[in-house]
Amino acid sequence: MRKSSQFSLLGQRRFGPFFWTQFFGAFNDNVFKTALLTILTYQALSWTSMDVGLLNNLIPGLFILPFVVFSATAGQLADKFEKSRLARCVKVLEIAIMTLAAVGWLTHNLWLLIAAVVGMGIHSTLFGPVKYAYLPQQLHQDELVGGNGIIEMGTFVGILLGEVLGALLVVQKSWGIELVAGGTIAIAIIGWLFSRRIPLTPASDPDLKINWNPVTETIRNLGFSRKNRPVFLAMLGNSWFWFYGAIMLAQFPLYAKNYLHGDHSVFILLLTVFSVGVGTGSLLCERLSGHKVEIGLVPFGSIGLSAFGFNLFLSSQGYTNTAAVDMLGFIAQQGSLRILFDIVMIGLFGGLYIVPLFAVIQTRCDRQHLSRTIAGMNIMNALFMVVAALVALTLLTLGCTIPQIFLATAILNAIVAAYIFSVVPEYLVRFLAWxxxxxxxxxxxxxxxxxxxxxxxxxxxxxxxxxxxxxxxxxxxxxxxxxxxxxxxxxxxxxxxxxxxxxxxxxxxxxxxxxxxxxxxxxxxxxxxxxxxxxxxxxxxxxxxxxxxxxxxxxxxxxxxxxxxxxxxxxxxxxxxxxxxxxxxxxxxxxxxxxxxxxxxxxxxxxxxxxxxxxxxxxxxxxxxxxx
Known part of the structure; x- marks a missing residue:
């Protein structure tokens, strides 16, 4: 059994170029989206008269909408065609989308920028099935947990750096907008250059006849996935994580501004500690699982998500500062370190929760149908995140505070976890054994x-x-x-x-x-x-x-x-x-x-x-x- 460090994969062509391709995709997504959310949160009047809270929940929803519409087609394409070629095509599309966004930035056209948000959603929809179906073809089974951990770590580090860079660049005096416009195009080109080094990865089902009707293909796809109960329930668990994360992350801009009374650097700090937590949890999976697919970590992660989500509500209640602060000023406030600890632990347990679920899907799914299964999961993820956006908007409309939304999400997570583990007790049994x-x-x-x-x-x-x-x-x-x-x-x-x-x-x-x-x-x-x-x-x-x-x-x-x-x-x-x-x-x-x-x-x-x-x-x- 291979016991080398999971990081050694980064030096191998079968993994390294693919890792950097997906890293720069996640990085670019978040430079763009965070720059847009930051400018709308802190300089809304110069861009739109729409409600900022509405936009902060609407924009993430528009980003994931293409997953509902195009995932079924994307899964078929990833099963039918060679994957390195598909990756290069997706990166060319990213360059075109960022060029459109640059026009929106330079002309202060919010609707062009929103169109680019949808475009990047399409980009991620097409790349998703390639991303997770590629790994089982290039990695050995005892490398899958480590490989998935590296991918998830890279994704969230890319998210973190993208969010930090996007929030920092867009508020720079005089040249912030131009830096975001040019920078996102440059990042897309770097990702395309790495994609050219991805090795040939044969199609798993080259004779597949593509059904271009997204509705019937989505129904057929999900119906096929339901036949493999362990895989389907792992897909449900994965989608629930994105519901949980979507509600939490969508609240961070206004939580930082209106509740913690921080400037954009406080918002960046919240994103940073969350992403560091997810990256750390993802990397810990290989060590805690002993180089095998250990589903016993899933209940452990779920317990942490509820416990620290609940504690984030309590620690928010103990934060009493009402003066405007920057990042250093926030850290100096009583109760701030407890808030940061809760957020980093939510991220860490999220990493422990999500990585084994990906590995279960990759190892227990029919290889010829893996890309379409991943696409089906992406459809479910998108639906769960759309519902998450609607739930958050409903709670805000009903007058709930953001800490109360954190509490409600933690309670919902406990209920859903109890249901999943009662239906599939294998997770809980493996947890007890672990x-x-x-x-x-x-x-x-x-x-x-x-x-x-x-x-x-x-x-x-x-x-x-x-x-x-x-x-x-x-x-x-x-x-x-x-x-x-x-x-x-x-x-x-x-x-x-x-x-x-x-x-x-x-x-x-x-x-x-x-x-x-x-x-x-x-x-x-x-x-x-x-x-x-x-x-x-x-x-x-x-x-x-x-x-x-x-x-x-x-x-x-x-x-x-x-x-x-x-x-x-x-x-x-x-x-x-x-x-x-x-x-x-x-x-x-x-x-x-x-x-x-x-x-x-x-x-x-x-x-x-x-x-x-x-x-x-x-x-x-x-x-x-x-x-x-």
Whole structure:
């Protein structure tokens, strides 16, 4: 398994030019949009008589409108055509749009600038499916989380720098407008130059016949995505993040001006700490996930979004300054650091939330339909952001303050998260497994890459504790169906985890022959579906720390469904709280201390004809060694 730093990808042609192409696209989007929002917030009277709060929520809505109209077509184009060529065409379009915007800037024509906002929305709509479908074609699966983290970090750093530069340039005396007009064209040209270095990336479905009707194609696209439930719910979770972010970010200009009583530098500061938070969270994903797609981080991120959204409401209530301040003056005010901390943490947990969801979509989606799936997600994102703009406008019309909007968004996030995790408990189960192996224990793995990324296999492991399955689940790069003793399966609390993980309960033939036969039927069905199945051939927990004799069930499984068998060994769990070792269990746990070390070693796959209980026990014993 590749353990090199995710940043090493930036030096490779398969990733670096593409990264910089998307970086400068995000950068340019935000130089332009932020310059426009800043000039309308702080110099509105010289441009329009329209309500500033309306414009601050309308302009982001117009930017995402093309995602609703053109995403279905963009997804088809990205599946049908070679992706580096599409990227270059999109960058040429960006140059043309920024030229139109330059005319609007120089003539003070607000409607030309709004047309350019829609144009940049079209630009992002066309590039989105290319962006996320490109990565699985060029990166290995164990690089996807790191690659997505770098892309998300780059996107939000681009957003941050673009927002800072746009807000700074446009208010410069005499030449601010001209600098924005010329600068956005120059940035578009730089992005086009990088796009020329993107390597050829073949079309995933070159024979696709394009349906140019956006309505029927959108319906067909979303209908196709719904058939893959894990992917579709990851798409919903992704879209919810953009709903949350759209409401939060749209309030920042007026929050900085009217509530914090700051000038445009305070607005820039809020954007900066939020973007730094998202970038940091995105980069942390690879480290926290251990180079695998770890959906357990999604509930963690969601909890943080609600907790710090709620705390932002409370910290805003504690801010009492009414005098006009600049950035340094704001930082000096009582309560300002708490506000900044809440915003950076919202960004950080947002990064932890969004990156694993992208990786789930990329790894569990049909490769031939990936671009169209991403396009379907973009349609949903756009609809969620349009609804977010309408919700924010409604709340403002009803007289809600901006801190109250933050509170309402945090509460909504908690409700939506509870719904998603009740419908797809796999996220919550993986979260609990992730918590276990990052708090109570410190887990290392040996040769985890021997667990296949796809296809059926049986995993066999020694049975040490009541949490063996949870530890293995937290380490595995993909879901596992566990076969376990029906008595362990029924343990309170753990029973809920095992049921939601689709574990298969089994009983000895003399105790419940019907349950035993049903278990073998369920195992065969799972293997036929290409799943991983894990069994504990000892049939019971060890009471001495030594391995019990492996039973013959494994032969019955592979005789019925010949698949590879992968031996594994847990090391270091013996003597912990949930083992059957002698003595006071709490004393044993305190003696071991927090973050006690344990390991999971994975052996070489064994062909089904060689998978006898005796041979597999020997393999597991050698993997475990003397470390119980």
């Amino acid at each position: 918590i276990l192996i990052h708090t109570i224990h410190r887990v290392s793995t040996v040769n985890r890459d021997r667990i296949p990324e796809e296809g059926a296999a049986v995993l066999v492991c020694n049975h040490v504790s009541y949490i063996d399955a949870i530890v293995i689940m937290g380490v595995s790069p993909r879901p596992i169906r566990f076969v376990m003793d029906h008595r362990i399966f029924k343990i309170p609390v753990l029973a809920w985890i095992f049921k939601t993980a689709k574990a298969i309960p089994i009983a000895p033939a003399k105790e419940d022959p019907q349950m035993m036969e049903q278990a073998f039927a369920d195992i065969a069905a799972a293997l036929a579906d290409g799943d991983l199945v894990c069994i504990f051939p000892e049939g019971k927990l060890t009471s001495t720390g030594d391995m019990n004799e492996f039973r013959g069930g494994i032969r019955k499984i592979v005789d019925r469904t010949p698949v590879p068998v992968i031996p594994m060994a847990l090391r270091g769990l013996w003597g912990s709280l949930l083992t059957r070792s002698a003595g006071n269990p709490f004393h044993r746990s305190f003696k071991r201390g927090p973050l006690s070390a344990l390991a999971l070693a994975v052996g070489i796959p064994v062909a089904p004809e060689q998978a006898t209980p005796e041979f597999l026990q020997q393999q597991v014993q050698e993997l475990r060694g003397d470390w119980k």
